[in-house]
Amino acid sequence: MTTLSELVGRTVVSRSSADPLGNLRTLVIDGPRHAIVALQIGKGRKSRFVELGDLRAVGPDAIVVDDESLVHEAVGPAQEATAKGKLDVLGAAAFTSTGVALGAVTDLLLDLDRGLISSVLVGGSEFQGEAVLGFGTFALVVDVPES
Amino acid sequence: MNRPGKAGPAGSAVIAGDPGKTGGKLMPRELVRATELVGLPVLSITEGEAVADIKDVLYAPERGGVLGFTLNRRRTLGGPLKEPLALASIFAIGPDAVTVAAATALDGGASKLRGGARADAQRNVLANQVLTDTGTAIGQVADIIVAIGVVAADGGEGRSGGTYDDGRVWHAGDVVGYELEPPAKGEPPRFLPLPYTLSVSGEILMVPAGVEPYIRDELSALAPAVEAFRASLGRTAETRPADATGPVAAPPTGPPSSPTGPGPTTTTGATGTTRTWPPEER
Structure with missing residues (x-):
């Protein structure tokens, strides 16, 4: 990976x-x-x-x-x-779909064979690539489990 | 589950990591002051864009909750947007952003307000007097306390009796309490849980006298106080508003109602169920 x-x-x-x-x-x-x-x-x-x-x-x-x-x-x-430098995933703000700011994206694990994001690292937490819901100039949005 | 587009357990999303390392904020705090929501971005989930900022909270006390939000444009010197963001178009109200499925959620907001209410018919309760039904003044409203989280698919209309069909005491978007002005300078604010039903007049908000033991001096203590207070009301055969069992009112097809909104009324309290993704058309 x-x-x-x-x-x-x-x-x-x-x-x-x-x-x-x-x-x-x-x-x-x-x-x-x-x-x-x-x-x-x-x-x-x-x-x-x-x-x-x-x-x-x-x-x-x-x-x-x-x-x-x-x-x-x-x-x-x-x-x-x-x-234009407005869309760089490294350092992008990460939010949950429930409107919680998680911090900045520190790295991505990549599955280059399949062309997919395997996981997203945000600080000390890791989210599966499938949890990514959207990415734009404001934030990368991930799904998180509800309580 | 908070997942757009796909089925499957949301719990599979996090494969490692300690929520504590993100400040313990993976799940939103359940109750916030309405003023804390002002200025938050409206985040489009699938586009990752902030499409507006929250300008103000549209609150209808007789309906027990937030109708939606007025918005400001995001760009520098951006003015207010004409259309409000209706609660029915919101996926979640979070501590750091209000989220919508896509930017199109902002379209036609005025027509989506709950029960056909008008954005300009909201009630400003700040500085209103709170009075018990035995005639004791409790204090003046300094802020309203809003339940946050994933907004229920029914937009807050699925209540039956004192609770929702899912048995919860409130749903995201409901107003469950008031912050009261400190009784004297230098003293801490107080947090008043609201009952399921609330009598509202011009400048007075009437609550049951039994609420006083449930008043707290910290917001973090309010949620259990609301649950306990409402549970206590459940044992006292509280009256529901006459129209509370009827269907959700359709948006008006004729001339809009009075800009002052509905008259004195009561409302049912409400807490958040999970909304399916993508959000159902409402």
């Missing part, structure tokens, strides 16, 4: 040209599906994105894509917000 904090900063490389395309900044997440949608490469408005399905491999030292043509500018609201 890979953690997001381990992936951040890892170099993305084109297999066809062997050119480094940039470093992974963060992930674009679909909250209700608790799924990993894309990777942000580089930071700021010049950052680019690659869809998770277009990755060839995630190795211990580099993330490989077949060709640079698979890397594109921000597409859609989520990627655009990510490019």
Whole structure:
């Protein structure tokens, strides 16, 4: 199982040209599906994105894509917000669906084979990926058991 | 269960961790002052966005609870939103946010207010006098105490007799007590449990004389006092309002009622059942 904090900063490389395309900044997440949608490469408005399905491999030292043509500018609201730095899951506020602030997201455990969030770490607590209900610029929302 | 979109035990959501490490706040405190809710964000669960801020609490004492909230826009210098957020559109009232399933919950809020009430027909009870039915003044209302948690699917209308069908004493969104002004400067505030039924007039809120032993000087002590007080009333054949057994009133189709709202009346008290997800259309 890979953690997001381990992936951040890892170099993305084109297999066809062997050119480094940039470093992974963060992930674009679909909250209700608790799924990993894309990777942000580089930071700021010049950052680019690659869809998770277009990755060839995630190795211990580099993330490989077949060709640079698979890397594109921000597409859609989520990627655009990510490019603007408004949507970074690491450090995002976590709330329960019952309106309780839990603290900041410290890390994600990732199931890259299935493209899913396995779990979310918030301080000393860990929530299953399936508990993620939504993610936006204000918060990541998780389900919690009722008393 | 608080889960949008999926079935299964909510208890499976937390796989590790100690709630104490998050300040013991995994479950909301059950009772809060209404003023503590003002300024909270309205959080869209599936979008992870704060779609508005709570501007004020719409309270109808004759209905025993919160009708909803008026809202402010989130952006800098954001003014008030025209439509209120009706209780029926809320998933949960929490200590740090009021949550809705999606931003669309804000649409058409005025028409969703409980029983067709109007947002401008709410009653401001602050500074109203609380009087016992034997004629003793207890104090002036400084704040109202609201039950928080997952809002019941019936929006607080599923009461029968003194309690809800689920046997609880209150549901989220019900007002179960008042904070009273300190009797003298320098003294602590007092917290008054409310009965199932409450007589309300222009500036006077009448409660049974038997409430006085249940007044507490700390909010944290109020919840058991409310339960004990209401249990004691259950043994005294309390009268329910005449319309309390009827169906939920439909929103008015004709001209709106008086902006001052319904006249003196009584109301049934109420506590939170679990609401299914996604919330049912009400």
